Amino acid sequence: MAEGHATLFTREWWITVVLVGLGIHLLASYLKPRLDQIGGWFSRSWAARNEAHAKELQERIDQLKRSRTARVNATTEEFRARLSGIQWAVLSLVSFILVVLVGTLPRPHSKWLDIVTLLLGGLAFTLAINDYRNAIYFRIEMLQAEKQQLEAEKQQLEAEKKKIEAEMGETLSQLGITGENGDPKDEDQGLG
Numbered sequence: 273m274a275e276g277h278a279t280l281f282t283r284e285w286w287i288t289v290v291l292v293g294l295g296i297h298l299l300a301s302y303l304k305p306r307l308d309q310i311g312g313w314f315s316r317s318w319a320a321r322n323e324a325h326a327k328e329l330q331e332r333i334d335q336l337k338r339s340r341t342a343r344v345n346a347t348t349e350e351f352r353a354r355l356s357g358i359q360w361a362v363l364s365l366v367s368f369i370l371v372v373l374v375g376t377l378p379r380p381h382s383k384w385l386d387i388v389t390l391l392l393g394g395l396a397f398t399l400a401i402n403d404y405r406n407a408i409y410f411r412i413e414m415l416q417a418e419k420q421q422l423e424a425e426k427q428q429l430e431a432e433k434k435k436i437e438a439e440m441g442e443t444l445s446q447l448g449i450t451g452e453n454g455d456p457k458d459e460d461q462g463l464g
Contacts, residue, residue: 329413336417337424343417346410353407360400367393 279285335342371389 332413333417333420336414337421343414346414350407350410350414353403353410357400357403357407360396360403364393364396364400367396 336346367389371386371393374385374389
């Protein structure tokens with residue numbers, strides 16, 4: 273420890289610290305513009321990718337709204353993805369159980385078998401998660417298409433309601449049945 277303190281106060285140490293600091297400063301000033309360019313490019317490409325993905329998603333949703341066949345196909349794909357996920361999850365579970373069972377055997381066995389089985393089990397588990405994620409995305413797309421379709425129908429019904437109310441108001445005013453503020457008269461009001 274005393275040698276470290278003695279080295280800390282030598283002229284060579286401080287000259288090395290200053291030179292390394294200057295080198296880092298020069299390197300940083302040289303690399304900063306290039307790193308900014310790389311960061312800007314990455315940011316723009318990420319934004320473009322997200323925009324393309326959102327556009328693609330909206331196109332799929334619009335297709336699901338328009339076509340019953342597309343909805344049936346999406347439901348089939350969701351079901352297929354869920355079954356595939358179950359298949360991979362079962363394979364993963366069997367792999368992990370196999371590693372545990374082989375590990376409890378009294379005779380010597382190869383550790384490579386354990387490693388390969390664990391890796392395959394981990395891969396199967398990852399594929400199971402991926403298939404379940406895909407199934408969830410199919411379901412979300414179908415639900416969004418259904419929601420947008422219901423909102424469009426609601427807007428259409430509200431427009432028809434306003435049209436009927438406007439026609440009804442004109443008819444009632446032509447018959448002289450409307451009240452002072454344009455609402456229909458209540459026939460029971462005059463009977464008191």
